Amino acid sequence: MKLLAAPARLSTVSATFEQDFAARLHWSAEQDAAIEQRVADILAQVAERGDAAVLEYTARFDRLQAASVAELELTQAELQAAHDGLSAAQREALTAAARRVRSYHEAQKKACGQSWSYRDEDGTLLGQKVTPLDRVGIYVPGGKAAYPSSVLMNAIPAQVAGVPEIIMMVPTPGGDKNPLVLAAAYLAGVTRGFTIGGAQAVAALAHGTATVPKVDKITGPGNAYVASAKKRVFGQVGIDMIAGPSEILVLADGSTPPDWVAMDLFSQAEHDELAQAILLCPDAAYIDQVAQAMNRLLPELPRAEIIAKSLSGRGALIHTRSMEEACEISNRIAPEHLEISSSEPHRWEPLLRHAGAIFLGAFTTESLGDYCAGPNHVLPTSGTARFSSPLGVYDFQKRTSLIEVSEQGAQTLGRTASVLARGEGLQAHARAAELRLKP
């Protein structure tokens, strides 16, 4: 049977558009009670029994026997050997990607990750100092979704932030190590690595064990167990975000070759059957061309079945009244990846308020951003771009407010604080301010 790319065809002029659109967008993170309970148990066991519990879970879930957690540690020599053993093409590509990702995050640190302060008219110093976290853990999925690019995207911003210790956790089911992942860890400056995965890896990082050091923050994507564990330790340690399925939204004015747009939609759909690929376009004839291109190009792809399922389940080609309306709909979706596949990308960009990353113009296929353009590929999914941001240097820094009040400043500020503190019934606050007043 020939595979078909069968995304839903919607039109904003249709009377049923709102309900069709809502049905396509609907997705909710499964809150599987059974998973939650098992994760709670794993966290409790690792907190209580440390290394011994980690070894048991690793043997059970990853079929990997070890006499000690130290045996699960990846040595720097092993990381370097993986790097040196790559083909020249792979080594060069990985090195080029790491260099660009580092250079972008250095610019980011310069733009928004610097300490700042000023003195007001009373001589009061106010500001914030920005400092790196002491130690972070990055989780790297293993098995079928082992992405070396994710190692770069998590470790490099931490390194640029100045985090002295970066601990990588990567499951290696059956002991099978991915050389590209190890090589990426070498290039990205991972300090220590362990072949531990799942909720037990998150637990070890959050609580610390005799062998695995406790970290201050855990970043990186993972399966439902990892996501549940991260959510559960949130507060004891920092976490980045809880990622949902990947999404792409293409805003097209009809000026890009239809094959390009079709392949861009596929490049999200191939991640996962739950991934979402949406095209918004005011040109019905162009939408037909993209649909034809999809059916022509689909069979040549190894992951055609996943793509077909993703598109028929969650994909959509949406005919809009105008590019302006397309922008409004995009804002309602707040997509993870947003391509403006237009000859005038800068005309539409200012209208787009919510997205993880915006790719401007026909040459900026999302795939370049995923690997090597420089910006981070860890982006808010499932509409969370309404309130959250790409992973960045700022996720590996924290801010401390600085306040230095002069004797003179304490006179005016003290009177204000005293009135307000008494209004709140906090007399010790008031008295502390009043003690600094000159008689």
Next chain:
Amino acid sequence: MKLLAAPARLSTVSATFEQDFAARLHWSAEQDAAIEQRVADILAQVAERGDAAVLEYTARFDRLQAASVAELELTQAELQAAHDGLSAAQREALTAAARRVRSYHEAQKKACGQSWSYRDEDGTLLGQKVTPLDRVGIYVPGGKAAYPSSVLMNAIPAQVAGVPEIIMMVPTPGGDKNPLVLAAAYLAGVTRGFTIGGAQAVAALAHGTATVPKVDKITGPGNAYVASAKKRVFGQVGIDMIAGPSEILVLADGSTPPDWVAMDLFSQAEHDELAQAILLCPDAAYIDQVAQAMNRLLPELPRAEIIAKSLSGRGALIHTRSMEEACEISNRIAPEHLEISSSEPHRWEPLLRHAGAIFLGAFTTESLGDYCAGPNHVLPTSGTARFSSPLGVYDFQKRTSLIEVSEQGAQTLGRTASVLARGEGLQAHARAAELRLKP
């Protein structure tokens, strides 16, 4: 019976210091299963039945009957009337505080909340645009801990960020409204307010009801129900942080009048019996003077009982070998509020890596920062300053990465992306990049 201030007396030279210190610091957020279940029910009910459920819970928990949620809305006229009805001293103090808080957060936005971009040598545009959230909810505790200053500290950064809609939720048990809270909402630019509290307020903001609009992020402190509800909706909406009891750490070199330090310690201890006040000082005689001052000053304070309980349960006066050692211990605690009560505050500040806010010099009592110095008083507690930051303009903004690759840039980037995508087994990603290569 005369109340005594009886913090633990520790010394770093003691053989039992490490265990005594660990015992004092120990605090863990209660994970009360009964509260969690009730909160889960409230969230589910409000998600399902909207306004009707909100009205029922408000009647039950806040003894406040209303025929509709619209009746629970605070009008702008009511907020303004509360402001106009304050005493001149209170109105001026609140206005002065709001002005300084706004001016600090404007400086913060300028320093670290601006969009940025650059073009690399290939002509590729890279950067991030920074935009405000569309709509946020701020939770303001009612009843015994109703703090108008918290209204300013939550709403003003949102307003400075450019958030167009700020929805305030404040419980008013028995219908009792706090005029200072309402006046602060007026000054801080709150768009809409409702007298709804508890988990039902968080639920209404996170899910939206017929009357309460769904928001993108919820900030502000609350009791165990509010904290549990915030943690549960985290991911559907953004949240700020889960706050624990308040803390102060004073690093003293003995140059500040002992009464001042004693009162500063009290000003945290008076918040809550679980609040923590710690003094670190290398001068044993000075510690004695502070202890004497505490016992002398305690009886004159209305909240003396709370202070005494907080100090005896969690307070500590710690004699250190040196100021350097005091700084190291402070870093292990990562306190919410850190006073450098020293004649040389700038000598010690660079040694302090983790704190919510640092108050430099004897005149900078924490109380000035709580009310009116300008920086935010919503700060990371319970050691979370290791990885998190004061509430700020950045909490009400999000970032969108921008990438525009030129045709020329697509040639080099495309080759790199193609190699890496094939290494990850993602052929559609590879093909999308390859389609942009010139033949």
